[in-house]
Amino acid sequence: MSKLVSRLYSDYFMPSRLPKYERFIRAAHDMGFAQTSVREFFESTGNGNAVDGRKVVVHRHDIDTDLRTARKLFELEQKYHIKSSFYFRLSTLDFGLMREIEDYGSEASYHYEELATFAKQNRIRNAAAIRSRMSEIRQTFIANFCAIEQRLDRKMTTVASHGDFANRRLKLNNTEVLNDPQLRDSCGIKCETYDQAFLQHFDFYVADKPHPQYYHPSCPFEALGKYQRICFLTHPRQFETNWVENTKDNLFRFYDGARWKAVRHS
16 A cells, blocks of 8 residues: 555655756766766767766656646756756657757757567567567667657667566566667667666666655765766656646556456467
């Protein structure tokens, strides 16, 4: 019951946490941290080979839902002249906003989930069966990636895997799609946000969480006084309630989950 209450509070009653995010931006600035995107940071490391000694926060936003709050995050970052990365799912693509982000100097790219989507669409609940069809999944990823890039009219060089309940049940991450150097080369992808070559440069990696935890493993404000290089992963849903979008997403998740449970074979 407590989990349900927390979910209801997070989705429908939680006060906006955007002012707290603004305070974090200011605090990081006051302590001498550069604040930048995944793409810009990765390029500064020499494509994963080296890193300078500066203090830096890399801001990554996964746009699972709620474009309204995504825009508010972007506008807040513009106010303080910082850069970040926004990763959009197929269901949240907004090419107008994405072009604005790119024109400003931040990064707009793809939050992909082809493995989980393929498993759900084909009602496959077996990891071995999914791996046996990885070539199909990768072709779908390439088609989606190229279509987004063409409409965006910008080169996307980093991508971020989305996490889905299907991934947890299969014990397979969407990142397996990109375990293919030829695919990366053909798409021009230099970095996946869960690549060890990227993550190894951080002293601290923090992600937002729903009420009552809010952050994992600990508060990012505390990290500013302890670490030099921080990666901060956020989601619009965790910073402001959006009744319409949250209700739509909750209903879709319920339908998706019920359909998945109905699978008896494969």
